[in-house]
Amino acid sequence: MDLEKQFGANNYHPIPAVLQKGKGVYVWDTEGKKYFDFLAAYSAVNQGHCHPRIVAALQKQSEELTLTSRAFYNDKLGPFMSFLSHYFGLEKVLPMNTGAEGVETAIKLCRKWGYEVKGINKNKSKIVVCENNFHGRTTTIISFSNDKDATENFGPFTEGFVKIPYSNVSALEKVVKDPEVVGFLVEPIQGEAGVYVPDDGYLKTCFELCKSNNVLFIADEIQTGLARTGKRLAIDYENIKPDILILGKALSGGVYPVSAVLADACIMDVIKPGQHGSTYGGNPIAARVSIEALKVIEEEKLSDHSYKMGAFLRSGLDNISKKNNILNFVRGKGLMNAMIINDTPQSDTAWNICLALKNKGLLAKPTHGNIIRLSPPLVITKPQLEEALNIISDVLKSF
Numbered sequence: 271m272d273l274e275k276q277f278g279a280n281n282y283h284p285i286p287a288v289l290q291k292g293k294g295v296y297v298w299d300t301e302g303k304k305y306f307d308f309l310a311a312y313s314a315v316n317q318g319h320c321h322p323r324i325v326a327a328l329q330k331q332s333e334e335l336t337l338t339s340r341a342f343y344n345d346k347l348g349p350f351m352s353f354l355s356h357y358f359g360l361e362k363v364l365p366m367n368t369g370a371e372g373v374e375t376a377i378k379l380c381r382k383w384g385y386e387v388k389g390i391n392k393n394k395s396k397i398v399v400c401e402n403n404f405h406g407r408t409t410t411i412i413s414f415s416n417d418k419d420a421t422e423n424f425g426p427f428t429e430g431f432v433k434i435p436y437s438n439v440s441a442l443e444k445v446v447k448d449p450e451v452v453g454f455l456v457e458p459i460q461g462e463a464g465v466y467v468p469d470d471g472y473l474k475t476c477f478e479l480c481k482s483n484n485v486l487f488i489a490d491e492i493q494t495g496l497a498r499t500g501k502r503l504a505i506d507y508e509n510i511k512p513d514i515l516i517l518g519k520a521l522s523g524g525v526y527p528v529s530a531v532l533a534d535a536c537i538m539d540v541i542k543p544g545q546h547g548s549t550y551g552g553n554p555i556a557a558r559v560s561i562e563a564l565k566v567i568e569e570e571k572l573s574d575h576s577y578k579m580g581a582f583l584r585s586g587l588d589n590i591s592k593k594n595n596i597l598n599f600v601r602g603k604g605l606m607n608a609m610i611i612n613d614t615p616q617s618d619t620a621w622n623i624c625l626a627l628k629n630k631g632l633l634a635k636p637t638h639g640n641i642i643r644l645s646p647p648l649v650i651t652k653p654q655l656e657e658a659l660n661i662i663s664d665v666l667k668s669f
């Protein structure tokens with residue numbers, strides 16, 4: 271911890287736990303203390319820490335071929351692209367590394383489609399986004415953030431984005447008719463803002479509004495995707511096939527940075543050789559690890575399991591909130607949930623609750639003041655949830 275403080279940029283404020291080992295839903299600190307991991311690296315470790323099949327894929331590929339760049343083909347990328355295309359039902363895949371790179375790729379793809387297919391005036395494209403969004407930390411992405419911490423003194427910002435309130439159909443209806451609007455970028459559940467679940471039907475209505483106005487519907491499923499919310503993708507709750515799909519985090523089961531952008535050929539083919547890419551994008555380790563990570567989700571039926579365990583977790587938390595007014599209420603879908611603490615966002619109550627949870631063997635972290643996210647690896651079992659609920663109940667009783 272001290273070395274990080276001495277030599278590291280001060281760009282995080284971690285819960286004071288120094289972790290050394292992880293397995294399934296558990297992590298251990300350097301003193302050998304065991305914790306439930308209720309953050310799962312913000313939904314990057316859906317399959318559980320160090321899943322043996324995913325680690326084996328990483329190990330095997332790392333002894334064969336790690337990186338060639340896209341100057342050549344490699345024997346793992348085609349199978350990766352084919353697997354993703356069939357699994358998500360979109361024709362083409364553009365592989366990148368981090369979530370933000372995926373979002374940036376989607377923005378560039380949507381703009382280019384706007385000029386070359388929709389036919390809008392050069393450099394006039396607009397992409398609609400939602401207030402309180404979180405899509406990453408690059409300069410263009412924070413250009414459409416309204417979070418002061420994310421934007422202050424990082425200007426000048428990228429133009430071409432229109433912000434509207436989340437979960438508000440008429441707000442989209444007003445702006446989507448503008449002929450220069452080329453896309454609507456949305457999180458199916460707003461994760462970083464505090465696990466805001468939109469009204470039922472919101473996403474479907476927005477999708478239809480986009481369709482009827484020749485605007486691309488861009489689903490950022492980096493945090494909500496891959497069984498986290500109890501479905502393969504969060505948009506599956508409303509049977510939406512997005513024009514552009516962005517994946518990341520658990521795409522590699524937390525063992526390697528992998529992201530990907532998917533779209534049908536009529537959109538993806540606007541990108542020509544030499545117009546976009548990345549050194550590590552589509553490398554053989556990323557490809558082989560991700561195929562295994564997706565197979566684990568499928569074969570271990572993690573979507574159904576996440577759905578059932580999420581319902582069990584929320585009902586347990588609802589029972590706690592009935593007996594303890596420090597827990598205002600709970601919200602979420604599948605195993606993407608948050609506890610809303612009955613105090614002001616400016617108070618440090620949620621932080622102190624997380625410190626107390628840590629001392630009792632459960633790691634969680636507040637987002638935006640009084641909201642504590644609860645997103646364990648999806649492999650968590652009912653007995654483990656019962657034990658975790660007892661820890662949460664005991665801690666909340668002491669506040």
Ligand SMILES: Cc1ncc(COP(=O)(O)O)c(CNc2cccc(C(=O)O)c2)c1O
Nearest residue numbers: 312368369370404405406457461490492493
């Ligand atoms: C919905 C969504 N979109 C994009 C990103 C960016 O992904 P990358 O971080 O891989 O570039 C996210 C990331 N989500 C996220 C959640 C919490 C913390 C942090 C952090 O930057 O420490 C990131 C996300 O939750």
